[in-house]
Amino acid sequence: MPQRILVVEDEESVSNLLAYNLRKAHYEVHIAADGRQALQLARELMPDLVLLDLMLPEIDGLTVCRELRRDSQVPIIIITAQGEEIDRVVGLELGADDYVCKPFSVREVLARIKAVLRRTPAVFPSSDKIISGPGQLWLDTEKREVKVQKNQLALSKLEFDLLHLLLTHPGRVFTRDELLEQVWGYDYAGDTRAVDSTIKRLRTKLRTTHPPADFIVAVRGIGYKLTQDEAS
Numbered sequence: 001m002p003q004r005i006l007v008v009e010d011e012e013s014v015s016n017l018l019a020y021n022l023r024k025a026h027y028e029v030h031i032a033a034d035g036r037q038a039l040q041l042a043r044e045l046m047p048d049l050v051l052l053d054l055m056l057p058e059i060d061g062l063t064v065c066r067e068l069r070r071d072s073q074v075p076i077i078i079i080t081a082q083g084e085e086i087d088r089v090v091g092l093e094l095g096a097d098d099y100v101c102k103p104f105s106v107r108e109v110l111a112r113i114k115a116v117l118r119r120t121p122a123v124f125p126s127s128d129k130i131i132s133g134p135g136q137l138w139l140d141t142e143k144r145e146v147k148v149q150k151n152q153l154a155l156s157k158l159e160f161d162l163l164h165l166l167l168t169h170p171g172r173v174f175t176r177d178e179l180l181e182q183v184w185g186y187d188y189a190g191d192t193r194a195v196d197s198t199i200k201r202l203r204t205k206l207r208t209t210h211p212p213a214d215f216i217v218a219v220r221g222i223g224y225k226l227t228q229d230e231a232s
């Protein structure tokens, strides 16, 4: 069965170009031309991935991203234009998995889609449905939900998978390369900065506890681990 991609883009020339190339790469493609349609189609079609332009009529892309994350872990790649760096950062904080900048090459978009889709949660050994961590942290592997002190967090697929791995190996130090291999599931062009930036976003989201605590700690010169301490 082909994987289903929802392309959200109001510029017809761009959505046509993407649709043509994605179909050629054997994906099933659906197009939404505004934010309202995007949310509707995402609910109806349950796509495997959403390619989301941020500048949209009706409902803007960031709002679409936030709305999608309320009840879905669908991988989201945002498309930003030059001068939209802030939106890009906000988009990632809202739970987008990756981004591409306009003007983009089709080859780059395809590579990113492939990479995001390839990150599979199948590598995780624990069969427990609910995993608990420090500071009233709960992770539901079936619903793919994370709660801290009863507050549900909006995590991207990648952030969820990363936290899942750390939670199932408390206290174990993972090197950046190990995290790349196990969570990203491939050699992310050897770019360990991807690990650092994802960890940083995850930490910020986890720091919603009272008092704020860091559960993920950097181990100098090695990598990261999940601390067992309640306070830090």
Ligand code: CA
Pocket (backbone or CB within 6 Å): 009, 010, 011, 053, 054, 055, 056
């Ligand atoms: Ca647009």
